[in-house]
Amino acid sequence: MSLRLPATAARPGPLITGGTPTMSSREIADLVESRHDDVKRSIDRLVERGVIAQPPMADEPGSDAVGRARPTKIYRLGKRDSYVVVAQLSPEFTARLVDRWQKLEAQPTPALPDLSNPTTLKALLLQSLDSTIELQGRVAALAPKADALDRLADTDGMILxxxxxxxxxxxxxxxxxxxxxxxxxxxxxxxxxxxxxxxxxxxxxxxxxxxxxxxxxxxxxxxxxxxxxxxxxxxxxxxxxxxx
Structure with a gap:
């Protein structure tokens, strides 16, 4: 169901939010020398069993075999959950994961914006407003689908x-x-x-x-x-x- 990007596809750098780095499922796949779709399936199974929390998902830019732009869905995991996933997939690669986290945590934390500066504060407020309007549009577009799924999940019928x-x-x-x-x-x-x-x-x-x-x-x-x-x-x- 998922497409594997060619080896030349771009890899996103580490994502740092609020000073806390995260690791992508693609990075984990590279570390343990496994297929990315296998890693994501392992993450889904661990989430279903309640071993790890549902990680946020993002689009990774890439291309298919003929060079057409085609993003791939990736998961972003924190340090603890990444260790659980690697232990599930290939425990022998734990040392690689330790080294990778040391590099991520050694990166400087981005400086926080100066909220005392009126110009900076105004720009942040405008950015937040734009994001809110976009999010509301997405929620409105997804609402019919969510309602249909909820109605289906509440019925008693079983399906071949x-x-x-x-x-x-x-x-x-x-x-x-x-x-x-x-x-x-x-x-x-x-x-x-x-x-x-x-x-x-x-x-x-x-x-x-x-x-x-x-x-x-x-x-x-x-x-x-x-x-x-x-x-x-x-x-x-x-x-x-x-x-x-």
């Missing part, structure tokens, strides 16, 4: 994965492959029947129920895994998809 793929505007095989790769569903032994992972069932994302199927001229009951409305909502957020 094949039907969920249509709502997520994905190929059915693509969604099944993603769910298996990201430990939502699996097949036991040589069975052709998908089963939901226990943690996803416990989280309320998946459920099993029996379905009547005509087989050999007889109606038999087959257990099948379903997405709950909560699970579909969660997938839409993780995959950045709009539900139809």
């Amino acid at each position: 994965i094949s039907d969920a793929a249509k709502q997520l505007q994905m190929q059915i095989k693509e969604l099944f492959a993603w769910l298996r790769a990201n430990h939502w569903i699996f097949r036991r032994g040589h069975s052709k029947r998908d089963i939901g992972h226990a943690d996803k069932i416990a989280a309320g994302y998946l459920a099993h129920k029996y379905r009547s199927i005509l087989q050999g001229g007889e109606t038999v009951l087959k257990e099948q895994v379903y997405l709950t409305p909560k699970g579909l909502t969660r997938l839409a957020v993780i995959l950045g998809r709009e539900l139809q």
Whole structure:
């Protein structure tokens, strides 16, 4: 679902906010020599389990294989959570992470603006007003989508994965492959029947129920895994998809 930038793509520098540096998921991927999308999936799983807090997301400028501009979503993590992620992915690279944080923390903290200067204060107020107006516009644009997701999450109906793929505007095989790769569903032994992972069932994302199927001229009951409305909502957020 995510695109990997070519090696020549630009990497953003460390972000320092209020004197506290953060590290991007792209930087962590480079440190542990892993794919960026694998790192982000690991972060999502740790967030779901409540091990780390949901990190803020930003757009990293980059380009695709033919040179077209195409930003990539990255996470920004603090020091503690970055150690948790690396410990989950590749503990042997912890020394690299220590060295990287030492470099980040050695950078000088940007000086705070002089609020006693009327000109500086006026410029900051105008900048804040512009940001507020822009944010209000974004909130207004996202409100219908948020309402639709809330209504969906409150319903009781369960959804076949094949039907969920249509709502997520994905190929059915693509969604099944993603769910298996990201430990939502699996097949036991040589069975052709998908089963939901226990943690996803416990989280309320998946459920099993029996379905009547005509087989050999007889109606038999087959257990099948379903997405709950909560699970579909969660997938839409993780995959950045709009539900139809």
